[in-house]
Amino acid sequence: MKFVFTAIFCSLYFIAYSQEQTTEKKWLRIGLVSGYTSQDTFLKQDSDYLYENISYKISSHFNLSKKDNHTWELLVEPSYYRSRHQLFNYWFISHTVPNGDELRAKFMPFKSMNEYVLNLGVIYRYYFNSKTSVYGLANVGPMYIDTETERLQKGFAFSDIFGLGSNYKLGRISIDVKCLFRHVSNANLQKPNFGYNAIGFELGTYYEFN
Template identity: 65%
Template sequence: MKLKFIYIFCLLFFGFGYSQDSIPKYKWLRTGLVFGYASQNTFINQDSDYTYETKCIKFSNHFNISKKRKQSWEILIEPSYYRSKHQLLNYWFISHTVENGDELRAKFMPLKSMNEYVLNVGVVYRRYLNLNSSVFATLNSGPMYIDTDTERLKKGFAFSDILTFGYNYRLKNVSFDTKCVFRHVSNADLQKPNFGLNSVGFEFGTYFELN
């Protein structure tokens, strides 16, 4: 099952299945900036057919769903910008039987830069270690626009699906986090091709705490 369908299930289930604590439901908890780097071969060699790496900046916003003494559930909304690089490495990925195969290889095999504009929405589960620190997991998905054709994904509308695991430390009205990120980009077969792009990496965020 794709991440976007898991995210929708979690949002519906946990959004209505937990009672709120001292924080009002849907209260804006924190806002901040997140910077990240990921690539197709960060530490897991996923596919030798191509390279794909991204640098991103995100405007990250968290809203309360429910909070208990040791755990909380949050809504995450993240408008994001990715600057990406991509290159087809496998000459035979484009079959020699394709009539315009040489033309397509000449188009797709050079290293190219791309822009990705994304709006991700998801859920956060947070487990508190003490008053100042917590560990968390996020699952989010959302629409995006990519401005460059590749052999794996058509230029235009697509979806960005993200799973993260991280640690947050709070110091008065400011907090910081670091997390490991797993990301998949595809267009749900709305256009061809739709082989998708995968990346694994790290993100670092700093936030202003609003509660």
Template identity: 75%
Template sequence: MKLKLLQVFFLFFFITVFSQENKPTKKWLRIGLIYGYSSQNTVLKQDSDYAYENNIFKISSHFNLSEKGNHVWELLVEPSYYRSKHKLINYWFISHTVSNGDELRAKFMPLKTMNEYVLNLGVNYKYYINPKLSVYALGNVGPMYIDTETERLKKGFAFSDIFALGTNYKINKMSFDLKCMIRHVSNANLQKPNFGYNAVGFEIGTYYEFN
């Protein structure tokens, strides 16, 4: 259901953007490098069952979709790598009725490092306060591969969903970016288990501006 809602959300935005009368030439606006950090419980105490945190590395490209006055819509393409850590905390998350419960706890409760490879595609709405300073909201969703199984998510294919609020400041051909973000990872019930992960964090970045 969550995935379907996100798909409807993005479809609505694309229809809104492309239905405008004046459609500017779609062009590559900027490319940049992003570093971020997010975690399951550092900022907001979300779930005491597990610990989950990420160091985030991205190549971020923005393409023009629509521009009207100070309002700009952008297509966002972000190949991303997450170096993540996970640990099961709640001993009873794995029920005592499970025949191999002790074996599963021994497997999942130690701290482990995971690799996540993601291609996020999304829409970025930007409002320019002045020619140099802007604020924005973005939403993206994309396929990913995670190389480690945990009690919450099966190893393999999944989806990464992000919502973020941020600001960008431009100086000549460079711009500097700061945003707060919320992320959810799950596999749309394609495999079990699919409890998923949640994380809240920040990202900082620098871009080369083409215009």
């Protein structure tokens, strides 16, 4: 956990330092984002388990390229997820497992979990006019999860996000809303690695530098 906080701090310091070293304004915006995702938000994805969370993020966007109304941006987002999980399916842990009853007693109770993530991604944005834009994003980031479940081992993992959103500028302030799909797993670095899937939304407000 200390490693995650150190990585986030170093990333933010590097970003701030980099902006001081260049005369061109590549730092487009910085803001606060909060959201909700669940594996049962819009459609029932998996009846075996409950997984839902509330997220809090510091979101920074940097210019990669711009041509007419089209832009490509770098996304850097230190994030915290407060998650809830519960195994519903008694037979998810097979009856052939020697210590199956012990594992069910361990994993079936409701659990609260903390996830610490450094989201890094790319955004494609289209501007309808100087105030209104829509965008798509894809990111993947290292994360630390502090609770073991039947689906994922405690420790290092990855958070993958795909989303569609829109942004509206009010002077130096902008309002942002997006829908997203999120997948969490550890790339088979540890077992188990069934992972979690969730769909949801995020709302944010940004300070615009340009």
